[in-house]
Amino acid sequence: MIKEAVYYESTRMFHGSLMNIMGTRFGLLLINKNRIESYEVWNNVVFELRRLDLLFNRFDINSETSKINCEAKHGFMQTSREMMNVLKSCKDYHKRTLGLFDITLDDISNVLLNEKNCSVAFTKDNVSLDFGGYAKGYALLKIQDIMNNALVEHSFIDFGNSSICGMGHHPYGSAWKVGVKNPYLPNVILDEIELSDNFLSISGNSPSYTGHIKHPGSQKLVESRKVISIISENPLDAEVLSTSFMIANRKEQELIKENFKIQNIGQYNI
Amino acid sequence: MSKIKPKEIDSSLRKFIKDLGYISGGAAILATTPWLQSFTTDAAKEIKNEKAKIGFIGTGSRGTYNIQAVSAIRHAEIVGLCDIYPPNLKAASAIVPNAKTYTDYRKLLESKDIDGVIISTPLYMHAPITLDAMAAGKHVYCEKAMALTMDECKSVYEAYQKTDKVVYFCMQRMFDEKYIKGMQMIHSGTIGDIVGERCHWFRNHDWRRPVPSPELERQINWRLYWDYSAGLMTELASHQLEVCSWAMQMVPETVIGTGDIVHWKDGREVYDSVNLVYSYSNGVKINYESLISNRFNGMEDQILGSKGTMNLASGVYYLDDDSIGQKSGIEQLIGQIGNRLYASVPAAAPSWRPETKTSFVPHKIIKGDFQVNDGLSMIGALKDGTDEILSAFCQGCITGERGENIVEEAYTTTMLCLLGNQSIAEQKKVYFPDEYKIPYMKFS
Numbered sequence: 108m109i110k111e112a113v114y115y116e117s118t119r120m121f122h123g124s125l126m127n128i129m130g131t132r133f134g135l136l137l138i139n140k141n142r143i144e145s146y147e148v149w150n151n152v153v154f155e156l157r158r159l160d161l162l163f164n165r166f167d168i169n170s171e172t173s174k175i176n177c178e179a180k181h182g183f184m185q186t187s188r189e190m191m192n193v194l195k196s197c198k199d200y201h202k203r204t205l206g207l208f209d210i211t212l213d214d215i216s217n218v219l220l221n222e223k224n225c226s227v228a229f230t231k232d233n234v235s236l237d238f239g240g241y242a243k244g245y246a247l248l249k250i251q252d253i254m255n256n257a258l259v260e261h262s263f264i265d266f267g268n269s270s271i272c273g274m275g276h277h278p279y280g281s282a283w284k285v286g287v288k289n290p291y292l293p294n295v296i297l298d299e300i301e302l303s304d305n306f307l308s309i310s311g312n313s314p315s316y317t318g319h320i321k322h323p324g325s326q327k328l329v330e331s332r333k334v335i336s337i338i339s340e341n342p343l344d345a346e347v348l349s350t351s352f353m354i355a356n357r358k359e360q361e362l363i364k365e366n367f368k369i370q371n372i373g374q375y376n377i
Numbered sequence: 378m379s380k381i382k383p384k385e386i387d388s389s390l391r392k393f394i395k396d397l398g399y400i401s402g403g404a405a406i407l408a409t410t411p412w413l414q415s416f417t418t419d420a421a422k423e424i425k426n427e428k429a430k431i432g433f434i435g436t437g438s439r440g441t442y443n444i445q446a447v448s449a450i451r452h453a454e455i456v457g458l459c460d461i462y463p464p465n466l467k468a469a470s471a472i473v474p475n476a477k478t479y480t481d482y483r484k485l486l487e488s489k490d491i492d493g494v495i496i497s498t499p500l501y502m503h504a505p506i507t508l509d510a511m512a513a514g515k516h517v518y519c520e521k522a523m524a525l526t527m528d529e530c531k532s533v534y535e536a537y538q539k540t541d542k543v544v545y546f547c548m549q550r551m552f553d554e555k556y557i558k559g560m561q562m563i564h565s566g567t568i569g570d571i572v573g574e575r576c577h578w579f580r581n582h583d584w585r586r587p588v589p590s591p592e593l594e595r596q597i598n599w600r601l602y603w604d605y606s607a608g609l610m611t612e613l614a615s616h617q618l619e620v621c622s623w624a625m626q627m628v629p630e631t632v633i634g635t636g637d638i639v640h641w642k643d644g645r646e647v648y649d650s651v652n653l654v655y656s657y658s659n660g661v662k663i664n665y666e667s668l669i670s671n672r673f674n675g676m677e678d679q680i681l682g683s684k685g686t687m688n689l690a691s692g693v694y695y696l697d698d699d700s701i702g703q704k705s706g707i708e709q710l711i712g713q714i715g716n717r718l719y720a721s722v723p724a725a726a727p728s729w730r731p732e733t734k735t736s737f738v739p740h741k742i743i744k745g746d747f748q749v750n751d752g753l754s755m756i757g758a759l760k761d762g763t764d765e766i767l768s769a770f771c772q773g774c775i776t777g778e779r780g781e782n783i784v785e786e787a788y789t790t791t792m793l794c795l796l797g798n799q800s801i802a803e804q805k806k807v808y809f810p811d812e813y814k815i816p817y818m819k820f821s
Contacts, residue, residue: 118714122707134707138714265707268726277710280719285706288726299721309726334726 121145131267244346273302429774432457436469440497546787553762568682608647640670
């Protein structure tokens with residue numbers, strides 16, 4: 108994991124970046140914090156991201172997700188309180204998205220929770236948890252707490268291009284302006300979005316990465332050339348919805364919208 | 378008269394050089410590839426009614442390949458064939474029935490009808506025959522490497538200084554379009570500063586040929602014995618080390634290596650596995666590896682630059698700027714804020730994933746289809762520059778014009794190969810000896 112941090116004295120700006128965290132890269136820009144404060148925030152953010160990577164990374168045999176994926180098919184097993192809350196939250200999102208958000212990519216009803224004992228079990232063998240459409244939003248919620256505690260007013264986060272957070276505003280503007288790129292034509296901008304104290308999540312296919320989103324009901328891969336953007340004050344809502352809207356038909360989209368407080372939804376057919 | 382119908386096997390390269398000259402300016406191309414100066418379409422026209430009379434010494438597998446290539450050159454005629462192994466001589470004679478046959482190369486050299494000789498013998502005979510041929514007043518083309526020993530290399534080089542004859546060694550990559558264009562791109566800065574060079578040659582073959590009776594073992598399987606061959610270094614690495622020096626425009630100062638017989642433990646003496654590191658004075662290194670018991674990695678001549686990578690054998694290059702998602706939106710934002718600008722950053726897109734080797738966009742060095750040598754053949758690969766260098770030599774036999782730098786490149790490369798073997802044998806770092814340095818070489 109490559110970690111870099113630079114403080115620009117002349118502009119009172121801090122830039123931190125992490126390569127290969129949660130399967131992607133993470134970048135943070137802090138404005139108007141001094142050097143010591145900036146590094147303190149950054150260190151807390153890095154610590155939290157690494158902790159969450161170990162919680163959610165299904166490719167790491169030592170992660171809690173891996174342990175559940177290996178053992179829960181044999182019967183109830185103990186989980187951390189945090190994991191239990193995450194699983195409850197995922198079940199809740201499953202309901203609110205009409206079943207389109209599903210961390211098992213199949214049928215989350217096969218995941219049984221015993222809240223009282225803080226334990227989980229799978230009802231059959233080939234069930235596994237994949238937090239790919241959830242973890243980054245969850246991490247941004249946690250990072251938001253760190254920023255609030257440190258009284259950060261102006262910041263910009265780019266989490267793997269697809270999850271963007273703009274808090275406060277650009278030093279020379281009233282918000283943070285972000286262009287939504289056409290993944291098939293990298294020099295073409297589909298839309299320009301202004302962020303200020305909110306989150307943007309993007310979901311879509313790209314030439315080198317098509318068919319990574321699957322409809323949990325039909326099990327068909329979503330291979331259409333489209334991009335979905337969701338703006339919300341809640342990064343987890345934005346994350347969950349951008350994936351769900353890739354799968355949902357127009358009618359489902361309308362119904363799902365009623366269950367969320369969304370600031371803007373964009374759909375770009377390309 | 379050969380049974381093979383002549384055709385213009387060299388016209389593609391001649392046209393390529395002409396076009397390259399137009400694009401880059403004639404002076405630029407000649408500065409980096411002076412041996413191509415006379416390899417023009419105009420020169421081909423001037424000699425179209427003339428024929429170089431060629432004698433072949435060594436008519437084994439590589440010799441036969443060369444016979445077939447020369448038979449297809451309009452400005453050449455094969456008039457003599459020589460080999461000490463009767464089956465090979467007979468087979469060659471079937472291709473060129475009118476050529477006179479010899480079993481002693483000295484007799485062939487006495488022939489007044491022969492302008493130049495093409496030597497395709499085992500390595501240990503390269504220097505003796507080359508020296509005798511020059512002494513006999515013949516133009517000489519010899520397969521690589523130059524010689525079996527450093528002293529022989531020196532003798533050949535010194536004899537070349539004293540003769541006015543045309544002398545070529547088969548450094549065919551110097552006549553391969555993708556190498557010529559690739560080098561021009563390297564030297565014009567396409568991949569930035571050269572920071573490393575990696576070459577490898579992998580095969581899975583025992584390097585043996587069938588032997589009709591045991592007493593012919595060393596004559597036929599000469600590559601496997603130190604008295605006749607310098608093993609993988611001269612047979613394979615010589616081509617690749619030449620490419621490295623050509624790219625760097627320098628010669629490595631030191632080499633350290635290791636070699637073993639890892640798999641083919643059949644009584645052979647030469648290594649079937651070698652790993653060497655050659656170092657230039659500026660710290661850039663050549664990593665060389667050859668193994669003939671696994672062919673997975675094939676063959677590649679790779680030049681690593683600060684801005685990109687050139688895979689010359691494959692004819693493909695990659696630029697760092699082409700890596701997918703190489704700059705984050707934040708990096709662009711930092712630039713904006715530093716310049717007090719407020720604008721959009723094109724940050725948002727479907728999830729970025731870590732870069733892998735395949736995320737770099739491959740570019741062809743030359744347009745259209747071209748031959749890629751997978752390195753598996755023991756004889757040679759089609760369209761690897763061999764036909765063209767043979768044509769250039771035959772042209773030289775007519776015009777008397779020498780191919781600039783070719784002997785020097787062969788000398789330098791062979792020395793590097795032999796120093797590599799010395800390092801392996803002595804198990805220590807070896808420095809390029811002063812007494813073998815020639816004015817052509819640049820070490821810093």
